Amino acid sequence: MVSSLEHPYTNVLQxxxxxxxxxIEFFAQVRFCQSDCPITxxxxxxxxxxxxxxGDFVPRIHVLNHERQRLYGGPSKERYDVEKCFFHSVExxxxxxxxxxxxxxxFACENLVEHLMREYDLHYDPNDIRYWLQxxxxxxxxxxxxxxxxxxxxRMIADVECHESKKNIxx
Numbered sequence: 356m357v358s359s360l361e362h363p364y365t366n367v368l369q370x371x372x373x374x375x376x377x378x379i380e381f382f383a384q385v386r387f388c389q390s391d392c393p394i395t396x397x398x399x400x401x402x403x404x405x406x407x408x409x410g411d412f413v414p415r416i417h418v419l420n421h422e423r424q425r426l427y428g429g430p431s432k433e434r435y436d437v438e439k440c441f442f443h444s445v446e447x448x449x450x451x452x453x454x455x456x457x458x459x460x461x462f463a464c465e466n467l468v469e470h471l472m473r474e475y476d477l478h479y480d481p482n483d484i485r486y487w488l489q490x491x492x493x494x495x496x497x498x499x500x501x502x503x504x505x506x507x508x509x510r511m512i513a514d515v516e517c518h519e520s521k522k523n524i525x526x
Contacts, residue, residue, distance in 0.1 A: 368418050370501055371491045372453060377508040378460055378484065379452075384515045387470050388448070419492065423454035457488035475518050477511055 382388070423429075427442065427450065440459075442450045449459070461484035463471075471477040487504045490496045496504070 365418075367491060367494050368422065370496070371419065371488060374488060374491065374504065374508065375453060375455060375460055377505065377512065381508060381512050381515065384512060384519070385467075385471065385475075387467050419454060419456070423451070426454060427451060457485045457492065460488060461485035475515055477514060479511070 429441070440449075444450065449455070451459070461481045463479055463481050468479055468481070471479045487496070491501070
């Protein structure tokens with residue numbers, strides 16, 4: 356019998372969650388959605404009902420969806436709405452602290468993308484981020500490529516930290 360830790364997709368999920376943690380850290384440091392968003396009053400927006408991954412990379416994706424369901428539950432039929440995500444509320448934003456879909460995790464509105472460029476001189480492409488996350492889920496990202504992506508995200512975090520430090524010194 357194979358334990359859940361020995362599941363063939365465990366490493367894929369671990370890599371995915373590692374990048375997810377870094378991206379959540381990045382967005383938390385930027386704080387745009389909490390303080391500068393002209394649309395959502397500090398809550399953050401949601402790209403509709405995309406918390407479930409679908410695509411050609413099934414069955415690996417089922418591991419992510421299953422773990423999310425195990426940790427957070429799921430929508431009842433009464434709550435299903437193609438315009439709103441089950442896990443997003445207008446009071447507190449996204450309830451998922453982990454196991455977000457690649458669409459949710461990579462999502463950045465145009466205002467945020469422009470803010471990253473203007474404020475931090477960072478080019479953030481949600482499609483690139485989503486591609487990397489899905490490539491992990493497909494099991495097609497090499498260890499070297501994974502390390503490279505991690506390094507790029509860590510560099511974005513470091514750039515924001517450096518910028519914020521300089522800003523604090525000036526004030």
